[in-house]
Amino acid sequence: MSVVPEDGITEHEKKPLPGSLGSHSPSSGNSTMASSTNAHLEHLLKESLYPEDSYTADGVYWADLPRKERLAFINRQQNAEAKREFRWVLDMFKQDPMEPFRRYFRKYVMTGMGLFVEGYVLFSIGNLTALFKSAWPTCWGTYTDCNENWVDAVTYLEILGIIVGQCIVGYEGDWIGRKFGLCQDALIMLIGSILLTGVWGTSLNAWVIAYGWSLFIYGIGVGGEYPMTGTKALEQNIIGPSGAREDRLHRGRNVVGAFLMQGWGQVFNQCSLLILLMIFHSGDTQPPFSARTAQATYRVQFGLAALVHVWLFYHRLYKVHDADVQLRAAKRKQNTSGYDMQSLRLLNAHYWGRLVATAGGWFANDVFFYGTKVFSSTFIGIIHPGASLVVTWEYNLINLAVSLCGYYMGMLFIDDKRYGRRNMQQVGFAFDFFIYLFAAIFFNQLRVPGAPIAAFQFMYHFSSFWNQLTFGSPPLSSPSSTSPRRFRVYRAGPTFLVAGECFPASVRSTAHGFSAACGKLGALLPTVVFHYLSDRNKFWFAMPFGALGFLVTAIFLPDTTGMELREIERYWRCVRAGHPELYHGIAIHPHHLSWYERVVLKRDRYYDPKQDKLDRIEELRVLYESHLIAREDETGESYDVDHSFISADVERYFQHEAPPAERVKRQITKERAIRGEVPDDEKKVHRSRLEESLGGRA
Numbered sequence: 001m002s003v004v005p006e007d008g009i010t011e012h013e014k015k016p017l018p019g020s021l022g023s024h025s026p027s028s029g030n031s032t033m034a035s036s037t038n039a040h041l042e043h044l045l046k047e048s049l050y051p052e053d054s055y056t057a058d059g060v061y062w063a064d065l066p067r068k069e070r071l072a073f074i075n076r077q078q079n080a081e082a083k084r085e086f087r088w089v090l091d092m093f094k095q096d097p098m099e100p101f102r103r104y105f106r107k108y109v110m111t112g113m114g115l116f117v118e119g120y121v122l123f124s125i126g127n128l129t130a131l132f133k134s135a136w137p138t139c140w141g142t143y144t145d146c147n148e149n150w151v152d153a154v155t156y157l158e159i160l161g162i163i164v165g166q167c168i169v170g171y172e173g174d175w176i177g178r179k180f181g182l183c184q185d186a187l188i189m190l191i192g193s194i195l196l197t198g199v200w201g202t203s204l205n206a207w208v209i210a211y212g213w214s215l216f217i218y219g220i221g222v223g224g225e226y227p228m229t230g231t232k233a234l235e236q237n238i239i240g241p242s243g244a245r246e247d248r249l250h251r252g253r254n255v256v257g258a259f260l261m262q263g264w265g266q267v268f269n270q271c272s273l274l275i276l277l278m279i280f281h282s283g284d285t286q287p288p289f290s291a292r293t294a295q296a297t298y299r300v301q302f303g304l305a306a307l308v309h310v311w312l313f314y315h316r317l318y319k320v321h322d323a324d325v326q327l328r329a330a331k332r333k334q335n336t337s338g339y340d341m342q343s344l345r346l347l348n349a350h351y352w353g354r355l356v357a358t359a360g361g362w363f364a365n366d367v368f369f370y371g372t373k374v375f376s377s378t379f380i381g382i383i384h385p386g387a388s389l390v391v392t393w394e395y396n397l398i399n400l401a402v403s404l405c406g407y408y409m410g411m412l413f414i415d416d417k418r419y420g421r422r423n424m425q426q427v428g429f430a431f432d433f434f435i436y437l438f439a440a441i442f443f444n445q446l447r448v449p450g451a452p453i454a455a456f457q458f459m460y461h462f463s464s465f466w467n468q469l470t471f472g473s474p475p476l477s478s479p480s481s482t483s484p485r486r487f488r489v490y491r492a493g494p495t496f497l498v499a500g501e502c503f504p505a506s507v508r509s510t511a512h513g514f515s516a517a518c519g520k521l522g523a524l525l526p527t528v529v530f531h532y533l534s535d536r537n538k539f540w541f542a543m544p545f546g547a548l549g550f551l552v553t554a555i556f557l558p559d560t561t562g563m564e565l566r567e568i569e570r571y572w573r574c575v576r577a578g579h580p581e582l583y584h585g586i587a588i589h590p591h592h593l594s595w596y597e598r599v600v601l602k603r604d605r606y607y608d609p610k611q612d613k614l615d616r617i618e619e620l621r622v623l624y625e626s627h628l629i630a631r632e633d634e635t636g637e638s639y640d641v642d643h644s645f646i647s648a649d650v651e652r653y654f655q656h657e658a659p660p661a662e663r664v665k666r667q668i669t670k671e672r673a674i675r676g677e678v679p680d681d682e683k684k685v686h687r688s689r690l691e692e693s694l695g696g697r698a
Contacts, residue, residue, distance in 0.1 A: 042653075047649070048645065048650055049616055053248060056073065059609075062077075063592070109261060111258040112257070112260070112261030114182070115259055115265065116265040117312065118218075118265070120269040120272075121189075123269045124302075125215070134294070135291045155527060158218075159219070159520055159527070161219025163517045165185070165221060169220075170226075172184070173509030175338060177324040178228060178327060181227070182228045185221045185225050189222065190306065191218075192214060192215070192220075192221055193218060196211070196302045197302040199214050223517070230497075230500045234251060235323075247564050247565055247566075251415065252561070256414050263404050267400050286388060329505075330506045347507045351503060354556060359515040361552050363519055366521075367542060421561055423559075424494050425549075498557060498560070503568070504569055505565075505569060522545075556595075557594055559592060563587065571585065580606070582606075584607060584609070621657075630643055
């Protein structure tokens with residue numbers, strides 16, 4: 001609902017509208033009666049109330065169907081959608097063979113380009129460490145020329161920078177806007193990449209210090225990419241009925257498609273390092289590598305990233321225009337500007353369980369996935385004893401290729417209603433838990449020469465595959481780096497997705513940033529603890545966090561697969577008004593609630609499809625009336641992004657209830673009631689319990 005400024009109200013009160021002359025308008029108290037007399041016209045609202053991808057022909061929500069009928073409905077719907085998309089892509093290909101690739105580039109590559117370049121840069125850090133050890137062994141190996149604490153601090157500063165960026169930019173994204181956060185991230189990463197390219201020092205130790213602080217600055221920009229890219233991918237192009245359909249059916253794919261660009265960034269970095277090292281080492285791949293070779297390799301590969309950052313900053317500053325549409329709409333409906341502190345307080349009180357699930361799951365995965373670092377070095381040592389730096393990079397490239405397969409499999413299944421985000425994340429935690437348990441139990445046997453190498457290799461790649469499929473968490477390090485502190489963890493599966501989509505738009509970026517920061521705290525924990533553990537005990541230490549992630553996911557994480565983000569906003573309006581019991585829609589359907597919300601809090605007790613239908617009709621009525629005002633408002637101040645849901649059929653339905661002039665007058669009265677500008681006895685114009693709760697109950 002839009003709130004019209006006072007001067008706009010005066011203007012519309014004085015301005016006659018078509019249909020206002022010579023017509024007798026029913027009073028506002030008769031709108032319910034009018035609705036009942038229009039029952040024979042309800043087929044005009046069928047697409048608005050019961051979209052065919054989520055409801056049967058009888059108006060039954062897919063999650064309300066018995067199991068057998070539900071599976072049959074999902075199969076029919078998903079098969080039909082797959083055929084539709086295949087025909088759509090085929091038609092594009094026939095007209096222009098390059099058009100499908102351009103569409104993919106615009107939708108996924110452009111959205112995830114920030115993650116591509118930060119994956120490229122941060123993945124190189126672990127690889128470069130092994131190169132630095134070869135070129136400057138007295139600094140990175142024996143620590144005679146460099147302070148060991150400062151060498152270790154390179155990792156700590158990078159992680160701390162990411163945590164700072166996740167918290168600050170997550171808050172800014174909800175306060176100032178998504179576009180501001182996106183542009184700020186691009187600028188900070190640009191500055192950081194320039195510093196990394198040209199970093200210098202009067203001594204090796206001074207160079208290490210400058211290198212570490214450059215990574216800290218770059219890490220701030222990287223941290224901001226998590227909530228900003230996540231929320232932008234969630235909220236892009238979901239305007240109107242077609243956008244709502246895309247949101248229901250492919251929201252997860254849109255987010256994972258953007259975040260898998262991080263995996264492509266890692267692949268490109270590994271390839272560029274291999275090529276540059278051979279170029280600057282005269283085609284030879286065998287150590288030792290000179291300081292000149294190391295300098296040229298790392299500076300050129302960082303310089304290439306800086307060029308991409310220049311383009312990224314330009315693109316976001318001048319070409320991104322739709323990043324704040326949903327946030328502005330949410331703030332307008334809540335009549336807030338700046339940061340919505342009320343929603344933040346309610347987030348901690350009402351959705352703390354979801355925060356435990358998103359932040360706790362992220363934390364657990366970042367801790368237990370550190371076991372893959374040990375897995376990597378052990379794997380390389382068994383397959384290729386005494387492997388050189390280039391050989392380990394080649395094996396790393398193979399593992400990245402397997403990881404990309406997991407990314408795309410996750411992209412394929414993330415929106416499958418038969419599977420769902422929650423199940424996908426639980427399966428991922430369970431698989432990796434048992435893989436690491438097996439590796440810990442048989443650690444010594446697997447290290448013996450002549451061990452079943454094929455089985456061990458399968459475990460290694462299978463672990464990476466499942467982490468991409470369910471978390472998107474490739475190890476951002478060189479397998480040859482025997483120190484666990486060189487390991488990095490990232491993800492692009494349900495973990496990235498649910499950290500944003502479980503929460504309303506006004507605090508979505510904050511919640512996502514907080515969850516991501518908790519994940520980085522999980523990455524920081526093993527960085528310290530692993531110093532005091534043997535390789536086998538590192539597996540034992542990391543493995544239980546797989547079980548922890550499984551439990552917090554099973555208990556506190558809701559499954560929002562197939563549910564429209566607008567439903568979360570509808571529910572949140574009632575929560576902000578202090579009357580969550582007045583919402584009866586699918587956001588509190590048992591299928592879309594967590595175990596804790598369903599069993600302990602019993603939030604599904606207010607789910608009522610029949611009452612929700614009446615509420616949604618009333619909301620459409622209010623939206624139609626505000627649409628009439630906006631249509632006559634030349635200033636554009638009355639425009640609401642949700643006016644795109646007023647189709648020709650919706651207009652025909654409500655035109656039978658009252659002429660436009662009466663509707664404008666009634667809507668103006670409602671909006672005045674919301675602002676407290678009318679006497680209490682006039683506030684009864686709200687015809688549904690939902691609207692009464694939002695506009696002040698009489």
